[in-house]
Amino acid sequence: MTSSLPTDFLGRIIYLITNYGSSFLRGAGVTIAIAVVGTVIGCLIGFVVGITQTIPIHANDSKLKKFLLKIVNAILKIYVEVFRGTPMIVQAMFIYYGALMYLQISMGMWIAAFFIVSINTGAYMAETVRGGIISVDLGQTEGAKAIGMNHFQTMLYVVFPQTLRNIIPQIGNNLIINIKDSSVLSVIGTVELFYAAKQTAGAFYWYFESMTVAMLVYLAMTLITSFLLRKWEKKLDGAASFDLATTDTLAHTSGLLRGPTRRNGGHRHGR
């Protein structure tokens, strides 16, 4: 083109950022949107599938219930195995072109992206949720049953909150994976960050420079995400110490109280 184009690495990077920065940013926005929406919907799918797979079957349940649960669980198992056992890039082409050629449905960039990332994440999360539910100590369930909770209440108030806390690192992992792996959606024309970087690269044959910018933007997104996730986890864990309720009414009526036992020195006393 013109001789005014920079020829050194740094110059080209600066040129790309000043002239194509907005298209990189737009791509990054699409990437984040796909990753977040895909992870959220994927988690919902994973919760539903994982919870369904752990519904207990009792000896005196009706035949119909047993039969239905078996069928549903078989279908869910196939879903999980198929989507965990095949690459997302192939799934993307398979679903996009399958819908286009045989169902005459042109999914459009957003729908296709959300759909593929969601069901993919759902398959992974289903296993995570199932494992998370199983790993909650059986004593928790028995404690809940012993005060008269049914299965639904036990799950909702006791098991599930503990499962959720245990799998947050996995949810975060999936979000980070989705930020990176949504790049494969460029094969079905989703204009996310990688697609934008490739287009820019192609325009000047500056592959290295353009990918350098893409690398930095991806890294910034994943680092910020893991920082925010860790903050969220800390917040969920609550305070490391608790306040003793030493209001007169409480403290003096308790005949057996021997006074607080300090365990890790972290307890704050009084108010």
Place this chain on the structure above:
Amino acid sequence: MGDEILRVGHLGKTFGNNVVLRDIDFTVSKGDVTSIIGSSGSGKSTLLRCINLLETPTCGEILYHGVPINGKDVNASEYRTHVGMVFQTFNLFNNLSVLKNCVIGQTKVLKKNKEESIAHAVTYLEKVGMAPYINAKPHQLSGGQKQRVAIARALAMDPEVLLFDEPTSALDPETVGEVLAVMRSLAREGMTMIVVTHEMAFARDVSNHVVFMSEGIICEEGTPKEIFESPKNARTQEFLARFTQN
């Protein structure tokens, strides 16, 4: 002996081909404190868990006020609100504070309103000496404290009978006393209790009915005086002799 609450008749339980309980018969009346003693593996926990339907009995029946509760169309959850259970391992809800542990059953199962439930929970937490700890999470408490909260949680449901499965076995020797003290005071107030225990002093001094189990059957039962002072069965004698030795 009038107000019969629970009657266990010809109860049996097998796990696979392992016969754990055989032909168990006994009754519990209002105000009874029944201690179940016996060596490890004799089926005490299994019996208690059958009574609370955490295990399904293989045969026999359990009558609650004359109504069988181990049939097909019995609402086990509803029944359990009347027959509470305290576990060896406490089983407090790890995700909830001490107060919420004692409130959630009242609001979600009994559908009581929140203020009333909190007041009720605090009453029982005061009773077990844990009211100052309402904001603590279970992992911030000692074993004895956890068990006292677990007792308050069970009491807050206003059960008619309370089952205890070795409530002090997982505790340090120093904290056993605080839990036993709570149980003694419950017995004094007329709470109906069935207690599986290795605390012979508790069985002797607090209960009015002692059941000795061995290898899945009830070998001998009677008043503490009968069992501890003049046991008739050779196995009971042998078992108690081991306790008085050490």
